[in-house]
Amino acid sequence: MTEQPPATTPLDTSTDPAPGTDPAASPPPHWEADVVAADGGTVHLRPITPADADGIVGLMDRSSDQTRYYRFFGPMRRLSDKELHRFTHVDHVDRVAFVVLLGEALIGVGRYDRYPGTRDAEVAFLIEDAHQRRGLGSVLLEHLAAAARERDITQFVAEVLSQNSPMVRVFLDAGYSAQRSYADGVVHLTFPIAPTEQSLSVTYEREQRSESRSIGRLLTPGSVAVVGASNDETKVGNAVLRHLLDYGFAGPIYPVNPAVRHVRGVPAYAGIEAIPDDVDLAVLAVPADEVPAVVEACRRKSVRGLVVITGGFGETGPAGRAAERELVASARASGMRVVGPNCLGIVNTDPAVRLNASLAPGIPGRGRVGFFAQSGALGVALLERARERGIGLSSFVSAGNRADVSGNDLLQYWATDPATEVVLLHLESFGNPRKFARLARRIGRTKPVVAVKSGRHVRMTAGLAGTSVSVPEQSVAALFASAGVIRVDTLAQLFDVGTLLAHQPLPAGDRVAIVGNSTAMGVLVADAVLEQGLELADDRPVDIGTRAGPEDFRAALQTVLADEGVDAVVAVFLPALLRGSQVFGRVLREVADGATKPVIANFLSTDGIPDELAVRDEQGMPARGSVPSFSTPERAVIALAKVAEYARWRRRPMGVVPDLEGVDVEAARQLVDRVLAETPAGRPLTDEETIELLAAYLVPLLGTRRVPDVDAAVAAAEQIGYPVVLKSTAPWLRDRRDLGGMRFDLADAEDVRTAFAAIPAGDPVIVQEQAAPGVATVVEIVDDPSFGALVSFGLGGVATDLLGDRAYRTLPLTDLDAAELVRAPRAWPLLNGYRGSAPADSAALEDLLLRVAQLADDLPEVLGLSLEPVIVGPADAWHGGRSLVVAGASVRIGPPTARVAPGPRRMFRPDVS
DSSP: OOOOOOSSSSSSOOSSSOOTTTOOOOOOOOEEEEEOOTTOOOOEEEEEOOHHHHHHHHHHHSSSSSHHHHSSOOOOOOOHHHHHHHHEEEEEEESEEEEETTTTTEEEEEEEEETSSSSSEEEEEEEGGTTTOOOOOOHHHHHHHHHHHHHOEEEEEEEEETTTTHHHHHHTEEEEEEEEEEEETTEEEEOOSSSSHHHHHHHHHHHHHHHHHHHHHSSOOEEEETOOOOTTTTTTHHHHHHHHHHHHHHHOOOEEEOSSEETTTTOOOOOOGGGOOOOSSEEOOOOGGGGGHHHHHHHHHOOEEEEEEEOOSSOOOHHHHHHHHHHHHHHHHHTEEEEEEEEEEEOOTTTTTOEEEEESSSOOEEEEEEEEESSSTTHHHHHHHHHHTOEEEEEEEEEEOSSSHHHHHHHEEEEOTTTEEEEEEEEEEEEHHHHHHHHHHHHTTSSOOOEEOOOSSSOOSSSTTTOOBBOOHHHHHHHHHTTTTTEESHHHHHHHHHHHHHHHHSSSSEEEEEEEHHHHHHHHHHHHHHHOOOOSEEEEOOEEEEEHHHOOOOHHHHHHOOOOOOOOOEEEOOOGSSSSHHHHHHHHHHHHHHHHSSEEETTTTBBOGGGOOBBOOOTTTTTTTOOBOOHHHHHHHHHHHHHHHHHHHHOOOOOOOOOOTTTOOHHHHHHHHHHHHTTTTTTTTTHHHHHHHHTTTOBBBEEEESSSSSSHHHHHHHOOOOOOEEEEEEEETTGGGGGTOOOEEEOOOHHHHHHHHSOOOSSOOOEOOOSSOOOEEEOOOOOOOOTEEEEEEEEOOOHHHHTEEEEEEEEEEOOHHHHHHHHHHHTGGGTTTGOOOOOOOOOHHHHHHHHHHHHHHHHHTTEEEEEEHHHHHHOOOOOTBBEEEOOEEEEEOOOOSOOOOOOOOOOTTTTTT
């Protein structure tokens, strides 16, 4: 597509702002952003300022006659002083303009102008010819639409010359419902700018393509320069150059060292700008104080990407983090992405590239696994372990301080990389957990994502503090569960699961058959299978005995694999008991190769792919059909159980967010807006406000009245109907039955008066309808400022609280999510007819969870909500025709944190995001 700027009607050359606007208004900081263009390069976008006048003049001078004609409907070569003033002086309310910068060059501008007295605005762009077809018009449209929505504009209008079809496509392909009309060679487009499912889908698809290409530029360079290359074998620059040469990089390699003429026999250059040819990737191994000058030289050289091995940045403290931010800002402004600093480097095993721009001397062979690790220091050990386990890699990135390139970027790349079938992640922290959840959920539907997350009990307090956000463990667990990420607890499990996924198919179910030559080992495996929540396909393992031969082994394996009641096979093999063990291993490999069910082995003291169990590819690496071996039965079955859980998640339908009956979003919105208008910082809602809010979502509250004295309590009880409960509102007595703050089973007025006198005076008292006996549960909304809202569910009671038996899910909540959430706590049997009791109405609980989740989604100002207790009984007429009632509720509101509507594409900037 040839991206051309749209034309507008003739310019209004007045310099006065539109009536009713504030000419002193300032744009909010979040309007400024770094953005990845469609070709993978980066640009900077920000609101226009009067100082951009020269940039606008330069943009006009560099634009072709056709581009200017398309924009202005005539052969305009220059703007008059008055027109230039209007272009660069906006009020950031009714007239908004963004400029696109590459370094110091202004390469594009987009703007909207509100039609006076309306919620409509005209939108137009001008993109320099050399930067058309980079998707910048679409980026500007997204950011202008987001800004317009903040300024209460609901619709854009564009006038485009009919021959400017590429620009018409920019509007039509944005995912909005555009209406078109034609007159006098001009296309008139009108479209609402509220986000829709289609527009969000378009945005996410463009984001994925752009970010994937930006990582592809790093991993597939045509040439590499090593800045700081050295002949001293103790230096980092020597190691990087040596590894590039030894691994056989397919393109030219340029050592940069002003003090020598050759490094390891390769001609050296005094500076990167002295290299006569183009440089795609620069690996920086110079002291930290020299990095800024090198980055500036790379900018002038038009280098496409940087790998900064050098440490001494964010991991050193505030000054280092400031230097790190400057490094990233400088690189991005020039179109470059940055891996690091303080990283191990990057690897691409593609035979057409053969890139080892890292400090790791030993690289695993070519394979199907993409591997991301934050730690540079641990990276060498991780690669060595992968090599030992026979895990072939497609690519590897160690992000170090993760100042720019992060795990999210790699997920975008691996999502569509045909060479990558499995993703392994070693995470120390999250940069943008909300985006991680979205990406992992999408990629997990086709490619398994396995993650080990350190810091579950001890959080990092230094190093990555400037580029990370702290996410509580409950949020991490919910994130991984919702996104289908296979979470492992240790690095050993990471490689165990990765080995299994790389070489064997997914199981179709949980039924496991065990075949072996040792009864004792077979029983250990069976115990492990049951402990991990899997099922035994047979009552006992198949034991061929110590005297059985290879063909007996083959027959037993073929029998269980052919059994429709078997989903996976664990082969227990003790070589010491069988002569010619390699023969038996070869039989296992031959039977497993091509099988549609996973087969794994338990060879004592063996982890990985032994030679006799390997199916080799053309590079000699273990391929599909190879049988992973584990040194203990527990490790084998744990890996199988985690893969089976992922397979269940993948088979599960996506679920839908249902349309709930009786929801009055407008009434709830008015209540929240009214409270925040009175108390902008937010506060807990009163009991009356809480009842009003929950009633808007048809949350089934018990009849409740707040009363000041005993006579009012009796009157309320008569109105509600006996029996009733009295509850003190004193903070130290509220919900404290043990301290006398709650009185139950009040059957008449005399009971109410006696109970009221027994509750300490001075605070109002709540009179509430008494529920029939049932199971007490707790439903909560927990707001994590860095991540978003979580829905929490558990059973009530001190024991449950002490054990932390709560389950969490992220928003939005689907019908299937709600069903899983109800059944996730370990105490679920108490709701499901434990010891002959009547099962509680789980469908009513699911409906309540969906209503609470929608409330949280509709109202990001709800920072905390607790329904306790939620009493649930049998599905029949349990409590006046209801099977579930809410006996207690509290709500806290305030300015929204993370739960905001998705915005336009932008690169994560930890210092401002």
